[in-house]
Amino acid sequence: MFLRVPLFIFVSVTLLFAAGCRDAKIATYRVPRETPSAKETGIAPAAEATSLTPDPTTIPIVWQAPPTWTPKALGTMRKGSFLIRGDDGSEADVSIISFPGFAGGLVENLNRWRGQLKLPPLTAEQIAGATAELSSGNLKFTVVDFVGEGPAGPTRIIGAVLALSDETYFFKLMGPDVFAEKSRPAFIDFLKTVKTR
Amino acid sequence: MRDIWSSFVKFFVSLQLTVVLLSLSIILIFAATLDQVNLGIWAVQEKYFRSLFVLWNIKGFPVPVFPGGYFIGGLLFINLVSAHAFRFKLTWKKSGIFLTHLGLMLLLLGELFTGLWQKEYQLRLDQGQTRSYSESYRDNELAITDASDPKWDEVVAIPEKRLASGEPIQVAKLPFRVAIRSYYTNATVQMRDQLPNAPAAPATRDIGAKLALFPMAITYKQDDRNLPAAVIELFGPEGSLGTWLVSTMLMEPQIFDYAGKTWRLSFRFARNYHPYAITLLKFSHDRYLGTDIPKNFSSKIHVRSDDGKTDRDVLISMNNPLRYDGMTFYQQSFANNDNTSILQVVRNPSWLLPYVACILMGLGLLVQFGIHLFGFFVKRRTAVSS
Numbered sequence: 001m002f003l004r005v006p007l008f009i010f011v012s013v014t015l016l017f018a019a020g021c022r023d024a025k026i027a028t029y030r031v032p033r034e035t036p037s038a039k040e041t042g043i044a045p046a047a048e049a050t051s052l053t054p055d056p057t058t059i060p061i062v063w064q065a066p067p068t069w070t071p072k073a074l075g076t077m078r079k080g081s082f083l084i085r086g087d088d089g090s091e092a093d094v095s096i097i098s099f100p101g102f103a104g105g106l107v108e109n110l111n112r113w114r115g116q117l118k119l120p121p122l123t124a125e126q127i128a129g130a131t132a133e134l135s136s137g138n139l140k141f142t143v144v145d146f147v148g149e150g151p152a153g154p155t156r157i158i159g160a161v162l163a164l165s166d167e168t169y170f171f172k173l174m175g176p177d178v179f180a181e182k183s184r185p186a187f188i189d190f191l192k193t194v195k196t197r
Numbered sequence: 198m199r200d201i202w203s204s205f206v207k208f209f210v211s212l213q214l215t216v217v218l219l220s221l222s223i224i225l226i227f228a229a230t231l232d233q234v235n236l237g238i239w240a241v242q243e244k245y246f247r248s249l250f251v252l253w254n255i256k257g258f259p260v261p262v263f264p265g266g267y268f269i270g271g272l273l274f275i276n277l278v279s280a281h282a283f284r285f286k287l288t289w290k291k292s293g294i295f296l297t298h299l300g301l302m303l304l305l306l307g308e309l310f311t312g313l314w315q316k317e318y319q320l321r322l323d324q325g326q327t328r329s330y331s332e333s334y335r336d337n338e339l340a341i342t343d344a345s346d347p348k349w350d351e352v353v354a355i356p357e358k359r360l361a362s363g364e365p366i367q368v369a370k371l372p373f374r375v376a377i378r379s380y381y382t383n384a385t386v387q388m389r390d391q392l393p394n395a396p397a398a399p400a401t402r403d404i405g406a407k408l409a410l411f412p413m414a415i416t417y418k419q420d421d422r423n424l425p426a427a428v429i430e431l432f433g434p435e436g437s438l439g440t441w442l443v444s445t446m447l448m449e450p451q452i453f454d455y456a457g458k459t460w461r462l463s464f465r466f467a468r469n470y471h472p473y474a475i476t477l478l479k480f481s482h483d484r485y486l487g488t489d490i491p492k493n494f495s496s497k498i499h500v501r502s503d504d505g506k507t508d509r510d511v512l513i514s515m516n517n518p519l520r521y522d523g524m525t526f527y528q529q530s531f532a533n534n535d536n537t538s539i540l541q542v543v544r545n546p547s548w549l550l551p552y553v554a555c556i557l558m559g560l561g562l563l564v565q566f567g568i569h570l571f572g573f574f575v576k577r578r579t580a581v582s583s
Contacts, residue, residue, distance in 0.1 A: 024358035028370050031329070031350050031470060059388075067393040071411070080391065101534065 059098075060164065064193040066186050069094065084175070084183050092175025092183050094190075098167045106161060109170065110144055113157050116174070117148025134160065136192040143191075145184075147177055156180035160191050209279040218276065222269050225251070237417035239335065247312040267309065274305045293565025300557030307550030318469050318542040320526070322477035322498075323533065329474040331524075331542040332466035337425055337445055340468075341371060342461040344452070356467065360427045372456040373431040378440060383413045383423035386444050398442075399428050403451040405442030427464070431455075469542075473502040473522065478510065480531060480538040494528050496538040513540065 059079050065071070069082040072093075080096030110131075111121040122130060134141040141160040148155060154177035162169040171194075173180055173187045208214065229245035236244065245251055246266030252259040277298055287295060318331035339360060343351035353368050355375070361382070366375040379399075386408045389395040399410045405428070416423055426444035430437055433455065441451055443464035450461035476499040483493040495514035500507055500521060511519050519526040525548070529541035 024356035026356070026359065026366070026368055027352075027354040028368065029352055029354070029470065031352060033344070033346065033348050033350050062388070063391055065391065065393050069393055071387060071392045071395075071409075080387075 059197075060167075061162075061169065061194055061196055063096070063190065063195075065094075065190060068186075069190075079169075084173075084179075084186070086179050086182070088179075090176050090179035092173055092180050094187065095172050095174075096169065097172075098169045101166065101168070106142065109161065109168075110159070113144070113159055113172065114146055114148065117146055117150065117155055117157060119146060119148040134188070134191060137195060139194060139196070141171075141191055143188075150174075150176075152176065154178075158184055158187055162194070164196075206279065206283055209275055210283045211276075212280075214276050215273070215280075218269050218273050221264060222266075222273075225263065225266065225269060228263070235417060240417050267312070270305050270308065274302060277302055277305075290568060291565075293561045293563070293568060296561030296564060297558050298561070300554045300559075300561060303550055303554035303557065307547050307554055310547035310550065311545055314547060315543065315545040316469070318544075319466075319529070320475065320540040320542050321532075321537060322475065322496075322540070323537050324477050324480060327474050327476040329472075330468045330470045331540075332468055334466075335422070336467040337464060338467040339375075339427070339429075339443055340450075340461070340463045340465060341375070342450070342463070343370070343458055344461050345458040354468070357425055360425075360429075372458075373433045373438060376430045376432060378428040378430050380425070380427045381410070381412045382425055383415050384426040384444065385411050385413055385424065386426065386442070386446050387411070400440040400442040402439040402441050402453065404447065405440065405451075408442055408444075410442060410444075425464070429462075471522065471524070472504070473500055473507060475500055475526075477538050480535060482531060482535045494531060496528055496540065498526075 063080065065080075065082055069084055072081040072083050077097050078095050079098060080094070082094040084092040084094060086092075107122070107124050107127050110127055114121060130144060130146075132143045134143050139162060141162050143158070143160045146157045146159075148157075156173075156175065156177045158173045158180060160171040162171070171187075171191060173183060175183065225245055228251075229241050232245070233241045244265075248265035249268045250261035250265050251263040253262045254260075281295070281298065285291065285295070316333075318333055320328060320331040322328060337357040339355040339357070341353045341355070351370065353370055355366055355368075359366060360377055360380050363377045363380060365377070368375075389398060389407055389409045392409055395409045398406045398408065400406060400408075410426060410428075413424075424445045426442065426446070428440055428442050430440045432438065438453075438455060441462055443451070443462055445464050445466070447464070450463040452459060452461050454460070478497040478499055481493070481495045481497070482491065483495075484490060485492050493514060495512055497510060497512050498519075499510050500519075502508070502522075507521075511521075513519050513526055513528050515528050518528070523544055523546065525543045525545075527541040527543070528538070530539040531537060532539060
C-alpha cells in the first residue's frame with residue numbers, strides 16, 4: 001500500500017506536467033502530388049476555401065477608391081471596406097461583399113437592406129420601380145437609395161448590385177441620411193471605377 | 198522521516214483538502230464562465246481548465262494567479278486515491294461508494310486524457326472530390342513544399358507557434374534558412390491598387406509586393422477565427438532570396454525556383470494526413486415535403502485505404518458517424534449550395550472513458566441506495582415483528 005500511493009502520485013504529477021508541454025514540432029513528410037491548383041490550371045476556383053475571409057487576389061473585379069476614403073480591415077464577409085469621414089465628424093461606411101449565384105435574388109437582398117433601415121419589405125413590382133440602372137463599361141449595376149431609421153437617427157443606404165456570371169456583388173454606402181446623400185456623387189464615381197480583371 | 202511521511206499522507210487524505218479543492222473549482226468555473234464573454238469557449242477551456250495555473254500577463258510576464266483545472270483536478274484525483282488507500286476500508290456495505298468513486302476517478306482521468314490527446318479536424322469535400330487529409334480548425338502551419346517531382350510533394354510543415362516565436366528556422370530538408378521578419382496573430386490583406394494612399398508593400402516577392410497588410414484585433418468569438426500572417430525572409434548560402442508575405446487569407450500557394458527546384462509557400466490550416474483517402478460521392482440535404490425545414494443531412498462517401506484492405510462506401514448522417522482508424526467522422530455542416538460537405542473529424546483515444554465512468558457512478562449510487570433501502574426494510578420488519 002505504501003508503494004502504491006507514491007506511484008499514483010508520481011504518475012499523476014507526471015501526467016499533469018506532460019499536459020503543459022505541448023511542443024510545436026516541425027513535420028516533414030512526403031505525400032502524393034496534390035491536384036494542381038485553380039491558378040495553375042486556369043480552372044475557376046473550386047469552392048474549397050476553408051478560410052472565411054475572401055482572398056483579395058482571387059476577386060474577379062477591381063476598383064479604385066477615392067483618396068479621401070480610409071480603408072478598413074476586412075471582416076469575414078467583406079471584400080472591400082472603407083470609411084468616409086466628413087468635415088463635421090459624420091461617418092459613413094462603404095462595404096463590398098459577394099455571394100455565389102444570385103444570392104437569393106434581387107428582391108430578397110434589397111429587402112434585407114430595407115430591413116436594416118426598419119423599412120417594410122417591397123414586392124417585386126415595387127422594387128422594380130425603386131431601382132435605377134447604372135452602366136459602366138461592360139458592367140451594369142442596379143442602384144437603390146433607401147432612407148429609414150438607424151440606431152443614431154435617420155439613416156440612408158445607397159446600394160448597388162452587380163450580377164456577374166457566377167456571383168453577385170453588393171456595394172453599399174450606409175450612413176446618416178444627410179451625410180450619405182452628400183457622399184452619393186463620390187460613391188457613384190467609385191462604382192464607375194469597377195472593372196473586371 | 199516517518200513524521201514527514203505521515204503528515205504528507207494526512208494532508209492528502211484529508212476531507213478538508215477535498216472541500217478546499219471543490220470550493221476552488223467552483224470559483225474557477227465561475228470566473229471562467231464570466232471570462233467566456235471575452236475569450237470565447239475554446240480559449241476559456243485552454244486558459245482555465247486545461248492548464249496547471251491560470252496565468253495573467255503582467256508586464257509581458259505570465260504570472261500564475263489561480264490554480265487551473267489540471268491542478269485542481271489532479272489534486273482531487275490524488276486526494277480520492279489517497280483516501281481509498283489509507284482511510285476507506287473496502288466492505289460490502291460501502292461497495293456502492295467505492296464504485297461511485299472509481300467512476301469519478303475515471304471521469305477525472307478521462308478529462309485529462311481528452312485534454313492531452315483529443316484532436317479535432319475538419320474535412321471539406323466537394324462532390325466527387327477525394328482527400329487524404331483533414332484540416333485543423335484553429336492551428337495553422339507554413340507549408341514549404343518541394344514541388345519538383347511531378348508525382349510527389351516533399352513537405353516541411355512549420356507550426357504557427359514557431360512563426361510566432363520569431364526565431365529563425367533551419368530544417369535539413371530546406372536549402373535555405375527561414376527568418377521571421379514579422380508575425381501577426383490576426384491580419385487582413387488587401388490589394389494595394391484598390392486602396393487610396395496604400396501603405397508600403399510588406400514583402401518584395403510574389404503577391405506580397407502587391408498587397409497591403411492591416412493588423413487586426415485578435416478575435417475570441419466562437420464563430421470567427423484569427424487569420425494569421427507573417428513576413429518571412431529566406432536566406433541561402435549566397436544571402437537573402439527576398440521577403441514573402443504569407444497569410445492564411447491567400448488560398449493560392451506562392452511559387453518560386455531555387456537550387457534547381459520548384460518550391461511552394463503556403464500558410465494554411467494545419468493538415469493531418471491519413472493512410473486512406475475519402476471521396477464524397479453525394480451530399481444530401483433532405484427537407485420536409487413542401488417546406489425548407491431541414492430533415493436530414495448525409496454524406497455518402499467512399500473510403501479507400503492505402504494498403505487496399507478497405508474499399509467501401511459509407512453513409513454518414515447526423516447521428517451516425519463513421520468510426521475508422523481511431524478517427525470519428527461526424528456530419529458537421531455543408532456549404533456551396535449543398536455541393537460541399539463538411540465533416541468533423543475527431544481523434545479521441547479516451548472517448549469511451551466518460552461513458553464507462555458514468556455507468557460505474559450510476560451503478561455505484563444504485564448499489565449504495567439499494568443497500569440502504571434493503572437495510573431499512575430489514576430494520577422495519579424487525580421492529581414490526583418485535
